[in-house]
Amino acid sequence: MEDREKVLLIGLDGLDSQEIQEWLSAGLLQTLSTIKDSGTYDDLLSTQPPWTPCAWPSLLSGRNPGKHGIFDFFTRDGYDKTLIKRPDVDSPYLFEVADAHGLTSLVINYPVTNPASALENGAVVPGYLAQEGVSFHPEGLREEYEAEYGDYIIYPEYGTDGDAVSEYVDVARCRRDMARFLDSRYDWDLMAVQFQVTDSIFHDLDDRDNIRQVLEKVDEFVGEIIDLGDEDPTVLIASDHGMGDYDWTFYINSWLAEHGYCEVTEGDSQYFRQQKDELKGKEDEVGGPSMLETTVKTVATSLSKVGFSPQRIHSGLSAIGVAGHVERLLPTEALVAAQNQVVDHKESKAFQLYFNSLGVHLNVEGRDPCGVIPDRDYDAVRSELISELKDVRDPVGDLVFDDVQPREEVYDGEYLEDAPDIVLTPRDYRYDVSGSILDKFRRYPHKNHKPEGIILSNRSLDIDGQAKIYDVAPTVAAALGLPIDSQTDGTNILNTDEQYDSEDWDELAEGYLGTDAETDTQSVEDRLADLGYME
Numbered sequence: 001m002e003d004r005e006k007v008l009l010i011g012l013d014g015l016d017s018q019e020i021q022e023w024l025s026a027g028l029l030q031t032l033s034t035i036k037d038s039g040t041y042d043d044l045l046s047t048q049p050p051w052t053p054c055a056w057p058s059l060l061s062g063r064n065p066g067k068h069g070i071f072d073f074f075t076r077d078g079y080d081k082t083l084i085k086r087p088d089v090d091s092p093y094l095f096e097v098a099d100a101h102g103l104t105s106l107v108i109n110y111p112v113t114n115p116a117s118a119l120e121n122g123a124v125v126p127g128y129l130a131q132e133g134v135s136f137h138p139e140g141l142r143e144e145y146e147a148e149y150g151d152y153i154i155y156p157e158y159g160t161d162g163d164a165v166s167e168y169v170d171v172a173r174c175r176r177d178m179a180r181f182l183d184s185r186y187d188w189d190l191m192a193v194q195f196q197v198t199d200s201i202f203h204d205l206d207d208r209d210n211i212r213q214v215l216e217k218v219d220e221f222v223g224e225i226i227d228l229g230d231e232d233p234t235v236l237i238a239s240d241h242g243m244g245d246y247d248w249t250f251y252i253n254s255w256l257a258e259h260g261y262c263e264v265t266e267g268d269s270q271y272f273r274q275q276k277d278e279l280k281g282k283e284d285e286v287g288g289p290s291m292l293e294t295t296v297k298t299v300a301t302s303l304s305k306v307g308f309s310p311q312r313i314h315s316g317l318s319a320i321g322v323a324g325h326v327e328r329l330l331p332t333e334a335l336v337a338a339q340n341q342v343v344d345h346k347e348s349k350a351f352q353l354y355f356n357s358l359g360v361h362l363n364v365e366g367r368d369p370c371g372v373i374p375d376r377d378y379d380a381v382r383s384e385l386i387s388e389l390k391d392v393r394d395p396v397g398d399l400v401f402d403d404v405q406p407r408e409e410v411y412d413g414e415y416l417e418d419a420p421d422i423v424l425t426p427r428d429y430r431y432d433v434s435g436s437i438l439d440k441f442r443r444y445p446h447k448n449h450k451p452e453g454i455i456l457s458n459r460s461l462d463i464d465g466q467a468k469i470y471d472v473a474p475t476v477a478a479a480l481g482l483p484i485d486s487q488t489d490g491t492n493i494l495n496t497d498e499q500y501d502s503e504d505w506d507e508l509a510e511g512y513l514g515t516d517a518e519t520d521t522q523s524v525e526d527r528l529a530d531l532g533y534m535e
Contacts, residue, residue, distance in 0.1 A: 005481045006233040009094075009192040009411045009472070010222055011059070011110060013052060013128075014199030016242035017043060017454050023212055025370045031223035035235065041240075044455040045468045048410050049358040051449060052128060052199065053084055056111040059240055061091035061505075062473030062488035067409030070112070071419055072354040078369040079345040081354065082257070084129065084465035086113055090415070091487075092509030095119070095190060096472045100389060100508045101482055103189040109154070109175050110194045117512045123182050127154060128196045149177045154198060165210050167218045168197045176221035183228045190480060193225055201376040202243045234479045238472050241469030248267060249401050249432040252352050252360070252424075253343055255392065257437065261385065263347040264437050341437040346370035350385060352420075352435040358405075359420020360385065382406065382421055389422070393443050394431070402427045416491045460495035465494060483508070 023029050024036060034432030035041070047055045047065055054070045057063075065071050070093035075082035075088050089112055096117055105122040107113065114130030116137035124137045132154055136142040145152055175193050183191070183506045201211050225233055228433040236420050256262035343351045345363065349372055353361045363379055364383075365371035373381050373394035389404045409415060410423045424433055429450050455467050461475070477484055478492040483503040493499060 003527060004481060005190065006229040007190050007476060008226055008233050008235045009476050010225065010228050010235070010452075011056070011192070011194035012198045012218070012222075012237060012239045013111075013194065013196045013410055014202060014241060014243045014449065015239040015454055016244055016450055016452070018201070019243050020215065023215065027372045028212065028216055029219040031219045031226065032237070032456060035237065035458050039235075039456065039458040040461040040463070041454070042290065042461070042463050043452040043469055045466050046241040046449075046451050046453055046471075047469060048425070048451070049449075050231050050429075050451045050453075051357075051521040052111055054444065055240035056128075056194075057089045057091065057093075058489075059238060059469050060093040060095070060110065061089070061471045062094075062257060062477075062490045063091045064411055064413060064483050064489045066413030066416045066419060067091060067487060067489070068413075069415035069418060071359065071524040072357040076418070084112060086115060086117065087128075088112075092485075093117070093513065094476055095122070095124075095192060095331070096509040096512035097477065097482055097485075098190055098480055099512065103480060103482075104186055105190040105192065106188050107181070108178050108182070109196065110190075110192060119512070122186060122188065122190075123176055125152070127194055130154060145178060147179050149181060150172075152178065154196075155436070156197060156204075164205060165213045168201055168214045172197050172214070172218050172221055174300050176224055178227060179225045190476070191225070191228065195221075195340065198239070199243070212457055218420065235458045236472065236476060236479070237454075237456040238469070239308070239455075240469065242450030242452045242454075243447055244449045244450045245430065246432060246444065246446050247430045248394055248400075249434050250392070250394070250426075251434050251436050251440050251442070253435050254440045255435055256348075256350055256352075256360070258440070259388065261348065261350040263344040264341045265344040265347075267342040286312040290509055316400055336418050337413075339504060343435070343437070349373055349381065350421075352433065354420075355435050356433055357420060358424045358426070358433055360422040360424070362421045381423075386422055386465050387423070395443075399427055401425060461493045462495040 001072055003217050020029065024033050027033050047058050051072065053073045054065045057068050057070050058065065068089050069534050070089055073084060075084055076082075093113075096119070098105045099119045102121060105121070106121060107124045108125035109125060111128035114122060114126035114134050116124035116126050116135065118137055122242055123141055125141070126134045126136070134154070136145075142152060148241050152174050153171050156167045161183060172195055175195055179193050180190060182188070197214060198218055200212050200410050222237070226233065229235070253262050253264075255262050263288050313415050319417040345351060345353075346369075348363055352359065362373055362378065362382060364373045366375055386404045386406070390401060394398045394400055397426055405423045405425070406479070407419040407421055407423055411419050426433060429448075431466050432444070432448060453469070454463070455472070459479075461467070468490055470488060471493050472490070474484045474488050474492045475494055478496070478500050479496050484492055485505040486502045487504060487506070
């Protein structure tokens with residue numbers, strides 16, 4: 001291959017321009033500030049919904065969820081859900097196409113890359129949604145790294161009682177150390193490194209000063225990784241979505257039940273937060289529920305016996321002065337303990353199937369295993385439900401949704417049928433939409449995902465209107481001299497007059513999916529629960 005510039009693709013999960021603006025302006029994030037001032041800095045529109053599991057596959061493939069098939073943390077088979085892995089993403093990733101063209105890629109910590117793709121000319125270190133002890137590619141790479149640097153850690157201890165800043169910084173340092181380790185072993189063309197902690201800190205930390213301290217160290221690590229690219233590499237830094245303030249949780253299945261669309265039944269809670277000792281893949285050393293959980297369950301049971309319906313149990317806790325106390329200590333655990341109703345999918349017309357997918361599934365005869373809506377009534381029922389959802393208001397009278405759309409107005413591709421039938425866009429993205437069976441609303445100020453992340457580059461980018469997450473893969477491909485995917489939903493935004501070939505990436509990267517998929521996903525689900533994604 002002819003000599004070419006090295007390309008660095010740095011992923012900073014969840015960074016939002018408004019959340020970091022004060023630190024950028026003050027020069028506290030020196031690496032990002034330097035690139036911002038000398039190159040390109042803009043917003044980057046995410047996927048719908050703007051969640052990590054569908055956004056990163058879109059960033060790496062350049063295709064919308066309707067083409068790659070991922071709409072949530074889970075795929076579904078009927079009413080059953082399975083945590084996603086790389087083989088569930090039916091689109092080639094950028095680095096697989098680069099490998100097919102003989103380029104060497106080093107891929108570190110990107111979500112939904114487990115099991116690792118078997119690259120011929122590089123290395124893959126899986127990240128978010130892989131288990132803590134996941135194997136790297138090539139075989140033996142993990143053992144070599146750990147012999148030199150110590151344990152490679154994917155996940156911080158969420159909610160740690162120790163020094164939270166040090167915990168997150170130590171996890172982020174693994175990315176920098178792995179980049180150095182691989183750089184010493186490979187003459188690479190593409191180095192792609194992702195930092196997940198830049199998202200986690202906003203979910204887990206309340207102290208802005210602590211968040212700043214972590215981001216300053218990540219910024220420092222990013223600068224050191226860029227320095228591995230020799231004199232003048234092409235650098236592209238992107239976040240998969242933004243981050244900002246939320247006010248409420250809307251329990252849509254409770255609302256659907258109240259309006260005659262959803263049936264409920266008694267059953268075990270569908271959450272996994274209780275197994276916090278498994279967060280790092282360890283067995284529960286304590287055994288049994290916590291004292292707090294046991295106490296709340298006892299109170300909930302007593303309320304049920306004196307006439308409180310399951311959907312009013314949490315209100316009952318509030319009425320006797322318990323809910324506020326336990327929610328300040330551990331909000332989700334209190335809610336989990338209070339719940340004893342779940343969706344009866346087989347008897348329902350409509351429900352949110354995934355935990356917080358911003359979508360409603362209809363239960364259709366001939367399509368779903370126990371469908372109850374005749375196919376001839378599908379359009380009418382969906383239109384009616386869309387109309388009703390558009391008018392939903394929170395307890396202070398504000399509309400909950402900016403838009404409620406049929407799925408075909410949001411996605412396109414062969415996996416359209418796997419998308420929720422109705423797609424929800426919360427007003428200003430200030431509402432979580434939960435599948436729990438509780439009160440319809442809960443006042444819950446916190447940080448969560450926004451639809452606009454950021455994009456930075458030391459090169460001039462030609463952004464006409466707004467950059468989209470789908471633009472990243474074709475842009476990096478162009479920087480590497482690769483053909484642009486003929487199926488991409490994005491465009492090459494490098495500011496250049498050079499023309500690039502177009503080819504179908506499916507044909508170029510055929511056969512690059514890993515084969516060592518793990519079957520035990522419990523500890524990963526626990527981590528999602530701890531961040532509030534399983535509520």
